[in-house]
Amino acid sequence: MKLFDKKDTIVALASPAGIGALGVIRLSGPDAIAIAQRLCPRTKVLQMPSHQARLAMIYEQDRLVDEALLICFKAPKSFTMEEVVEFSVHGSTYILDQVMRLCLQQGARLAEPGEFTFRAFLNGRFDLSQAEAVADLIAADNEHAHRVALNQMRGGFAQEIRELREELIHFASMLELELDFSEEDVEFADRRQLLALLQRIQGVVERLRASFLKGNVIKNGVATVIAGKPNAGKSTLLNALLREEKAIVSPIAGTTRDVIEDVMMLGGIKFRFMDTAGLREATDLIEGLGVERTREKIKQAAVIVYLFDLQHTSLDSLQAELSSLELGDTPLVLVGNKVDELHDLSQMQLFRDAFEELLFISAKAGDGLPELEARLLQVVQAGQLQQEKLVANARHEQALGKAAESLLSVQQGLQTGISSELVAQDIRRTLHFLGEITGEVSTDDLLGNIFSKFCIGK
Ligand SMILES: Nc1nc2c(ncn2[C@@H]2O[C@H](COP(=O)(O)OP(=O)(O)O)[C@@H](O)[C@H]2O)c(=O)[nH]1
Ligand SMILES: [Mg+2]
Numbered sequence: 001m002k003l004f005d006k007k008d009t010i011v012a013l014a015s016p017a018g019i020g021a022l023g024v025i026r027l028s029g030p031d032a033i034a035i036a037q038r039l040c041p042r043t044k045v046l047q048m049p050s051h052q053a054r055l056a057m058i059y060e061q062d063r064l065v066d067e068a069l070l071i072c073f074k075a076p077k078s079f080t081m082e083e084v085v086e087f088s089v090h091g092s093t094y095i096l097d098q099v100m101r102l103c104l105q106q107g108a109r110l111a112e113p114g115e116f117t118f119r120a121f122l123n124g125r126f127d128l129s130q131a132e133a134v135a136d137l138i139a140a141d142n143e144h145a146h147r148v149a150l151n152q153m154r155g156g157f158a159q160e161i162r163e164l165r166e167e168l169i170h171f172a173s174m175l176e177l178e179l180d181f182s183e184e185d186v187e188f189a190d191r192r193q194l195l196a197l198l199q200r201i202q203g204v205v206e207r208l209r210a211s212f213l214k215g216n217v218i219k220n221g222v223a224t225v226i227a228g229k230p231n232a233g234k235s236t237l238l239n240a241l242l243r244e245e246k247a248i249v250s251p252i253a254g255t256t257r258d259v260i261e262d263v264m265m266l267g268g269i270k271f272r273f274m275d276t277a278g279l280r281e282a283t284d285l286i287e288g289l290g291v292e293r294t295r296e297k298i299k300q301a302a303v304i305v306y307l308f309d310l311q312h313t314s315l316d317s318l319q320a321e322l323s324s325l326e327l328g329d330t331p332l333v334l335v336g337n338k339v340d341e342l343h344d345l346s347q348m349q350l351f352r353d354a355f356e357e358l359l360f361i362s363a364k365a366g367d368g369l370p371e372l373e374a375r376l377l378q379v380v381q382a383g384q385l386q387q388e389k390l391v392a393n394a395r396h397e398q399a400l401g402k403a404a405e406s407l408l409s410v411q412q413g414l415q416t417g418i419s420s421e422l423v424a425q426d427i428r429r430t431l432h433f434l435g436e437i438t439g440e441v442s443t444d445d446l447l448g449n450i451f452s453k454f455c456i457g458k
Contacts, residue, residue, distance in 0.1 A: 004118060009035060009083075010111035011103040012457040013096060020091035025099050026457065027108055028116055032083040033072055035106045039087075039099070040070065050074040058089070060102060066095045080116055081123035114454025118447070121439065128439025128450070129158045132393055135454050136219065143268055144218040148392050157208055157389045158438050164201045165434045168427060171197065175424040195414055201430075202407050208391045209400045215392030217302065221263050221270035222380050225297045228307035229321065230254050230278030233337040237307060237363040238262075238275040241373075247275045254283060257290035259297055267377045274301075279321070303331050303379055305372075307363075310336040310347070315354055331379045335359045339367060395450070396437050403433035 004010075009029025015022070027035060036056075037045040043056040048070070056070040069088040078084035089095050104110070112118075114135075121131040133152035140146040152158075174189035226234045230253035238247050238260065247260045260275040274297055277290030298304060304327060308318055313336075322332075334355055340362040342348060351358055359375060361368030391397055406429040413423045435441030 004112050004115050006119065006122065009108045010115055010119075011100065011108040012111035012116070013100065014086070014457045015091070017093075019093060022088050023091035023096045025087045025089065025096065025103065026116065027085040027087075027103060028078070028080045028082050028111075028119060029108070030083060031107055032085045033074075035103055035108055036070060036072065036085040036087070038106045039102050040068075043070070045070065045072065048072050050077060056087075058087070058099060058102070060098070065098050065102070066090055068099075076123070079125070080119040081125050082119060111456060112452075113456050114451030114458055117454060117458050118451045126153070127158050127162075128442065128447075129156065129393070129396060129437055130154075131439070132395075132450060134458065136392065138458065142218075142265060142270055145270075145392075148215060148218050148390050151389060152392070157391065160204060160389075161434055162438055162440070164197075164204060165431060165438075165440070167197055168201065168431055168434075172424055172427045172431065175420050175427065178420050179424065191414060195411065198407055198411050198414075201434075202404065202411070205400050205404050205407065209397060209404065211389070212391040212394075212397040212400075215390035216394070216397075217269070217380060218390065219392045221272035222376075223272050223274065223297075223300060223302045224305060224376065225274045225276060225294075225301040225303070226305045226307060227276055227279060227294060227298055227325070229309070229313075230280055232278065232307040232309050233363040234278065234307050235260070235275050237305075237335075237337065237361075238273055240363050240366055240369060241273055253280075254278060254287050257286050259290075259293055266373050269377065269380065271376065279324075298325060298327075298330075301330055303333060303376065305333045305335055305376075307335045307337050309338050310342045310351070310360070311338060311344075315350055318351075319354075333357075333359070333372070333375055333379060335361055335372060337361055337363050340365050399433045399436045403430050406430040406433065 007030070009027060009031040011025065011027045014024040014026040033045060037043075039058050040056040041059055043054065045056065048054055050073055051071065053069050053071050056068050058065040058068050066089045071086045073079070073084040073086070075081060075083050087099060089099055117131050117134050120126060121128060130153050133149050133156065136149035137146065137153055140149045171189050171194050177188050178186060226237055228234050231251065235247035235249045235256050239245050239249065242262050242264055246262055248255055254277070256275060256277050258277070261272060263270055263272050265271075276294035276297055277287060279291060279294060282288035282291050304325070306322065306325070308321070322334075334357060336351055336358055339360040348360070359368060359372055361372055363369075391400065406426050410423055410426040410430060413426055432441050436446070439447075
């Protein structure tokens with residue numbers, strides 16, 4: 001994709017489209033203030049001080065278009081570090097269209113998605129990870145997500161990475177200097193210090209990678225799969241948790257064929273609940289595909305809620321079902337359903353003895369749901385989500401993963417005494433991946449990809 005032209009003055013609606021009490025139109029670029037002056041010929045816009053609001057009449061020739069509030073932000077003290085103008089106008093779609101049209105007529109062009117933030121990045125207002133946090137901040141729909149995004153926008157872990165990267169650059173150049181003097185067998189780069197630095201970086205990278213689990217949970221929700229045999233009551237449970245009739249409930253086994261999904265806040269944390277097709281030998285093609293999907297979802301889940309019908313399940317078959325799930329490390333919350341129908345107390349005791357952590361609920365009557373919710377919060381360690389500097393962005397996590405790999409080869413290289421040339425190469429790779437996070441290393445593709453996901457006006 002072609003990257004945005006920086007010499008243009010761009011304009012966009014900064015508030016949501018549609019009718020509102022007010023609408024904000026934002027201009028940025030070398031001609032922003034001049035264009036505002038042409039829209040408001042009776043106001044001395046060019047003489048206005050920066051950062052002060054002023055009432056200004058917008059005219060098209062002699063026709064008054066609107067009474068607006070005007071603020072000029074003079075470069076470099078603006079979001080984009082360019083000349084910026086904001087008009088607050090009355091929020092009718094007609095007025096917004098008119099003012100936009102006038103700005104275009106006077107020489108501005110429509111901003112591309114993310115172009116304001118892109119300019120802020122190019123002009124050095126913040127690094128790439130901070131620019132990405134702007135998008136996260138706007139999308140944040142809960143307290144935790146808001147805090148993580150705000151933190152990241154204000155610098156987050158990027159500063160730490162930048163500093164470590166600087167130190168590493170220093171060593172890389174020392175090593176490369178050695179190569180120039182290779183005849184003379186000198187060592188400019190102290191190997192012991194280099195190893196210590198590498199270990200320090202490795203520690204930071206690993207800590208940040210580990211935080212992604214939490215960061216991702218905060219941003220995208222805890223992927224919680226409700227699994228079990230047909231008729232266990234999975235759809236009933238989903239509906240009860242969401243407090244709405246989302247999934248079809250029926251006594252006919254195999255009713256749910258696709259994965260039904262919705263989000264819900266529990267204790268300030270977003271959970272993505274997924275109701276799935278019951279696990280059994282499918283009786284037709286569509287159900288078979290549904291069961292296949294269930295198995296996929298189980299693999300991707302952060303938590304599995306495994307539900308079974310207390311009355312119609314024997315201990316042996318339950319144990320067999322659980323081992324066939326192949327859960328690995330994924331936490332499991334085991335739930336016996338239809339406790340309202342269970343009158344055989346010895347049966348209950350049997351299950352209780354076999355599974356210490358077993359919860360008894362009635363999805364239909366709503367019994368035991370608060371306990372289930374509390375258990376879910378406990379499993380995701382809600383308390384630990386308070387940590388401030390988290391990696392919440394999948395791109396950052398990937399770059400960290402690659403950095404970790406190359407760091408390992410540098411360390412191995414040093415220990416096995418391979419040539420400085422190869423070590424220097426691996427260090428350059430590490431520098432590259434760390435730099436990708438902050439944007440010190442970037443390609444047009446990468447930038448285009450990131451900023452095109454923003455919406456227009458950001
Ligand atoms: N008695 C009783 N019946 C339930 C309970 N939960 C679900 N059911 C019934 O079990 C049948 C299957 O429920 P459904 O949610 O469709 O199960 P799914 O196949 O696992 O999604 C329906 O007739 C539900 O009304 C419960 O807690 N108690
Ligand atoms: Mg169902």
